[in-house]
Amino acid sequence: MSFQQQGLNFSSKEEIKESFISGRKCEVQAIYDGHTVIIPGVLEYIEQTDVPTGDSIAIYPSQSFSQYMITTLKDYTRQLVQALNVHGMISIQFVISDKQICLKKVSPYISRIIPFLSKITGVSMVEMAVTSILGEKISEETDHLLLPVSSNTVYVQAPAFSLTSSEVLDCYSNQKMKSTGAVMSTDIKLEKALDKAFQSTNVKVPEFGAILFAVNDKDKETALSLAQRFFDVGFTIVATQKTAAFFTKFGLNVRQIDSLFDATSEEEGLEQINHDDIQIIVYTAQEEGSDSHRYKIKRKAVEQGVTIFTSLDTLAVVLKVIQSRTFSTKEL
Structure with missing residues (x-):
């Protein structure tokens, strides 16, 4: 069944790309109860598409996407979620290439990035997702609670690698995720937040x-x-x-x-x-x-x-x- 049959309205008629597209990655989380779509956040990844998201540095809020781009990403997310009609948490990955938004992957489960967003907002998103799966409705008023406590703060999640794991050292052996954990840092400046993250993960x-x-x-x-x-x-x-x-x-x-x-x-x-x-x-x-x-x-x-x-x-x-x-x- 095509996207258009499901009611999706993208600006381009070509939704499926057979060739590999290189660009900036982003991930949008959504919670759906059959009526209301709540979007906890849009995360930007530092590394491009050839690096798994689990091995990438995530930044929230985005430091390079325009407000128009973020609004468009949220709009596409709502269309996808409503068309798929999957209740609960959905994780959607997009690739931004030459100012075009390409859909990479839709995952109907809770992403590893959810604890990061929950700590930022102070809202238990897992509880919200379970509530929607059980058939209860999510209040639309919840949406404003999912904004960062301070708009001047930058949050970073960086992958942690075990230096005792020989597999970590060769990034070209395969495309499997190699990180063994993650750390979270925050500051009013991106560079300072990144510095804290590197220190926490023992990156010299x-x-x-x-x-x-x-x-x-x-x-x-x-x-x-x-x-x-x-x-x-x-x-x-x-x-x-x-x-x-x-x-x-x-x-x-x-x-x-x-x-x-x-x-x-x-x-x-x-x-x-x-x-x-x-x-x-x-x-x-x-x-x-x-x-x-x-x-x-x-x-x-x-x-x-x-x-x-x-x-x-x-x-x-x-x-x-x-x-x-x-x-x-x-x-x-």
Whole structure:
């Protein structure tokens, strides 16, 4: 049965996309009793669609979506919920790509994000959902209770990973969620809330040192922009051969090292990291080296306390935290 047969009225006639769409993720929660649709909140995720939501950083309220976009997301959510006619809690994931809203997934159950929203609002959403499932009506007046206590406050939920779990280290082995928990932080500024979250999950955010880039061709332009900003706050930029050549072409001062995965052993690859005082590794070049070699390099790096990022979106918010702590340096 098509969406249009169910009474949904989207602006585009093409609701199903067969190709993979990359963009910003968001999640909308709804509670439905057959008459009233209550929407506890619209959450924005930092990482894009290739990272599971359970491994992504969630922000509430959204810091980048326009009010028109949020209103549209809520409108689409109401249409979907009423068309599906599922009583209780429904979680709907959307992807925002080129200012277009694409439906990703509808889950007719309570999402892991509900405890986060319940703590923000002080309202037991599980109790509301169970009440609606049992046939009782939800008061429309409940909607105003689901707003944040302070509109000036930013709330962050960040995934926590067990460093004893070897599976965590290789983000390209599969698309399964790898986080083992989550933490919640809050502040009046997004950067401060993120900083608290990183500290709580033992993610080291160094303020100086060297940062190593080894990225895919498709990521090089974005990585270049990030590398320039890291350079501006005092980091030394190190890169593998192809990445260094790209950075140098655009005038960035970069020190080149051999590919980590050309070394005859993972110990030799790690020696290069220690020799250059590298504090952060940015790695999206999953086509380089064997799976076994990449895995061993990553594991050794984690054991040595070197932070590894495989998502440029996560790296961008880490940079915001560093910038909030430090001063930029530019030649006069």
